[in-house]
Amino acid sequence: MLRLRDIMATEVVAISSEASVREAMELLSRHHVSGAPVVNGSTLVGVVSATDLMEFAAALPGVPTELDTREEWSESVDPSLDDQVDNENEPGCAFYADMWEDAGPDVTQRLATPSTPEWNALEEHTVGEAMTRAPLVTLEPDASAEVAADLMRTKGIHRVLVTEDGVLVGIVSALDIVKAAADHRFTVRQFVFNRDDGIIF
Numbered sequence: 001m002l003r004l005r006d007i008m009a010t011e012v013v014a015i016s017s018e019a020s021v022r023e024a025m026e027l028l029s030r031h032h033v034s035g036a037p038v039v040n041g042s043t044l045v046g047v048v049s050a051t052d053l054m055e056f057a058a059a060l061p062g063v064p065t066e067l068d069t070r071e072e073w074s075e076s077v078d079p080s081l082d083d084q085v086d087n088e089n090e091p092g093c094a095f096y097a098d099m100w101e102d103a104g105p106d107v108t109q110r111l112a113t114p115s116t117p118e119w120n121a122l123e124e125h126t127v128g129e130a131m132t133r134a135p136l137v138t139l140e141p142d143a144s145a146e147v148a149a150d151l152m153r154t155k156g157i158h159r160v161l162v163t164e165d166g167v168l169v170g171i172v173s174a175l176d177i178v179k180a181a182a183d184h185r186f187t188v189r190q191f192v193f194n195r196d197d198g199i200i201f
Helices: 020-029 050-059 072-074 081-086 108-110 145-155 172-184
Strands: 035-040 043-049 159-164 167-175
Touching: 020 035, 035 050, 035 167, 035 172, 043 159, 072 081, 145 159, 145 172
Parallel strands: none
Antiparallel strands: 035 043, 159 167
16 A cells, blocks of 8 residues: 555645735745645644635735726816925825725825835735635555545545644655556556465466
8 A cells, every 4th residue: 555654745844824825826826836825833723725826816916906986087287386385395105095985095105105005915914814724635654545536526625634643744745646546556466376386477
């Protein structure tokens, strides 16, 4: 029987729940993996996949909602030259702040600073917000690869965390299962000895 300890990866790429969503995306991309366990110290707290991160990023609100000011504009008169001169000292982004209903009182200052979350929302949110929490799908190292494959199929997941006494010791992905199958490691060979001819089949 092929056991998980025979095919699992023991050098596991893990990430902290406090890491930003951007850091998680960069980590998965750098290591060419589609997901990673999430740990706080040595404690396993969840798992995050590329799909989790993309769905979370897609659900983030975009720029603030634009106000419908078409009626106001049609009834207003052009600002005088004096008004334009008075507003010369305002930051350029003040124009856009006037059009956003949920921009907040300090939007001008925030938009004028490129390091603020408005410029990079992925750095404002953490992995803990996007990850899948308990109950996590885990198996012991001595569990069979067939059990892991069936678990992945029924749960619709691409990896199983391997834990021993609650501690993460490895990870088995669908690709690991496929490689084992391609190498015929699931095949059980039976040898039959013919006593009369001394031949092993």
